Amino acid sequence: MSGRQARWQPHNDSRRERIVLSAVELIEQAPAGVEVPIVQIAENAGLAKSVVYRQFAGRDELDRRIRSEIADRFVADIDDALDIGDGSIREILVRTVGGVVTWIEEHPRLHEFLRTGPSETDPDVDAMSALIGTIAASTRALVTGLAGVVGVTDDGSADTMTFAIVSMTEATVTRWANDPNPVLTREQLIEEVASYAWHVVDGVARRHGLTLDPDQQLVEIISQLATGAG
Template sequence: MPDRSSTAKLPDRRASRWSGQRDKRRAEFVEAAIAAIEAHGPAVSTGQVAQHAGVARPQLYRHFQDADDLHRAVGRRAGELLIAEMAPLLTHPGGSPAHMIDQAVRTLVRWLAEHANLYQYLTQRAGGGPAGQRGVVADIKTTLGTQLSALLGGYLAVFDLSPRIADPIAFGLVGFVESATDRWLSEPGSLSQEDLADYLANWIWGTLDHVFRSAGVVVDPDEPLPPPPGLPE
């Protein structure tokens, strides 16, 4: 008698391979979309995306439900790229407070400046669209805010301060840097990128210094601090 168990597995294996190929192709299209956005700006057309992908528009939409689906996929990938650069600074910190703040601010400002077209593509579509579209940008800021909150909460606990204020401080600082950089990208005036980062880093330290001093704690911004306990490995 034939071994029905082995033949029964064939369709599943084929389906798995096909699913893997589709996922790979979809990821390639997302990378092509990002390249098209960087080249043509936030008003990029689906035709330009398809051209960068080397396919016709109908083939592109075989892998995405619609333009919103492509936008969400691009947003998730952009978030992965940004978080990959920011996460080491927020989850494995080292050095003095001034050094840590400076590194984090400069990295975020630099990334937004280097990927200004991609950033504007995401934010321009986040204004009045469906919740899924607005969530693309919100998810990125939530991830950064959560990581920064864990870091601040750890240091607050080290100095015997309540970590419950870590969340509003962290999310406020993320929004502060993002909003200020967004405005600078549109209207830089005479302010250089380096100057912007300098000002933001100094203002952030001023905020944190006020938090510590209000609780009777004086922290030297130039004195190295060990990583607080409890951060993810």
């Protein structure tokens, strides 16, 4: 990058961010299935349409960047719910599933847009699959950490289990949110999906010789298991 390009980079980064945030705002407000045109995104950002095309190679690149922004917001909200320092396994599962339900309820158009193609991080993988993988990886770190304190070697179960739970949760909540006459209430859905997740966790734990109490504080479980392992 030349010196001139380097001087302009912060300015260009700022414009790119304005464009992406403008697009996210308009997508939130748009009716289901309606594409927001670039000229409207530019106007909302207070820029000329030509500026958008100078910052992004085309609509595909802009859409990938928008999906990355949406995915980052989703992950940030779910990461807060996954705080292992606060709550029992059951409470953490209920809180996390509730976080997914709340996000999809409050941002239906963003969730819809996230499912329309890839993000900028991996153009060969659709954005929703990449998002599920990111959340599963975060959850997997907690599971492998728990296994590590008692000397259990990861045999791949953690990877399969966390991906299965996260993908099941997203798909089930999406189906419920898109159903005009859902059988379950919001609270029933959260309890049901959290229950499914717990049974998966419990089954994998028992296969490795661990008996977990879903209503005990998770930090206490980790401490007790670590003491017993020592």
